[in-house]
Amino acid sequence: MIYVLSDIHGNKQAFDSVMKQIDLQPGDHLYVIGDVIDRGEHGIELLKQLLSMENATVLLGNHELMMLNTFSGEYDLHDPFFPIFANRSAWKDWRHNGGWVTVNGLQGMSQSEIESLMAKVNALPLSVQIVVNETPYELVHGIPPDFYDEAWKWKTSKREFCTWERIEPETPLFADRTVIFGHTPTCFYQSNEDLSIWYGDNRIGIDCGSGLGQVHYHGTLLHGRLACLRLDDGKEFYSETE
Ligand SMILES: [Mn+2]
Structure with missing residues (x-):
């Protein structure tokens, strides 16, 4: 079976809930379409876990890219007061987009562990094309490279x-x-209070707000959750809300 999910954003509770439901087997494959990190505090732990799984493929998201950009210069994560990044504009972008919790996660790691992780993240693909049941798909975090x-x-x-x-x-x-x-x-495409997978014309939006939690949007209380789609039969899975 082939499973697709995206934008976990450090939400371990949501990820574990989905993993329990899909019961991933060694012959299955899980595609994670970027933004494993930031906002929730377990991003680095989840990223390391996913990168070590033989039956998982992680694609690059803009949050992983902000982290890579921040680590492209010199840094001292173990400064007693603040992490120091030579690449200050990259750190500013990342910090404003929920990067602090991810830095906290990295501070428990040695410099060589961080460098090895960054090398793996640097090698993540931008898009992947797969065929399931003779149906072709392209997976990408934001928009396909053809554009x-x-x-x-x-x-x-x-x-x-x-x-x-x-x-x-x-x-x-x-x-x-x-x-x-x-x-x-997907609340930008449809008005479901419990965010759900959006099906448009030759396109499927799968970010159901795992990183958002509960948010007010145009006067409505929305419930973000982690969605997972099984491509073999179109079955949808959602993290249980707390
Ligand atoms: Mn993103």
Whole structure:
């Protein structure tokens, strides 16, 4: 069986709830479409766990990319007062996007462990194409690399583009595959109070707000949760709400 989920955002309780339901077997495969870290406090622990699983593939999300950017210069995580990053603008971006808890998670690790983790994160794919039951899919955190054209090359890197840009309901995508993406919570596409997987035209949005928890949005209380889709039969799984 092939399972897809995205945007865990350090929410171990939600991840464990989904893993218990899907009961992943050695012959199954789990695709995690980015943003394992930040917001919730267990991001690094979950990232290490997923990277060590032979039957899991992790894609790069914009939060992993912010972490990589922050660690691209010199750093001293074990400074008694504050972590020190030579790459201050990257750290500022990351800090404003929930990176503090992830830094806390990294502070228990040695420099060589951190470097080894960053090398693995640096090698994560931007997109993956798979075929399940003769149905082709492309998995990507933000938007497929095919949309990175000449105009974008002047503005940003392919990695920044594919992990940060958003798919809209009207974005022209592909006739030959269904794009499954995270990054944008599905409350931006449909008005379910319990966030659920969104099915658009040749596109499936799967970020159901595991990193959001309960939020007020346009006057409605929304319940974020972690969603997982089994591609073999379309069965949906959701983390149990606390
Ligand atoms: Mn994201």
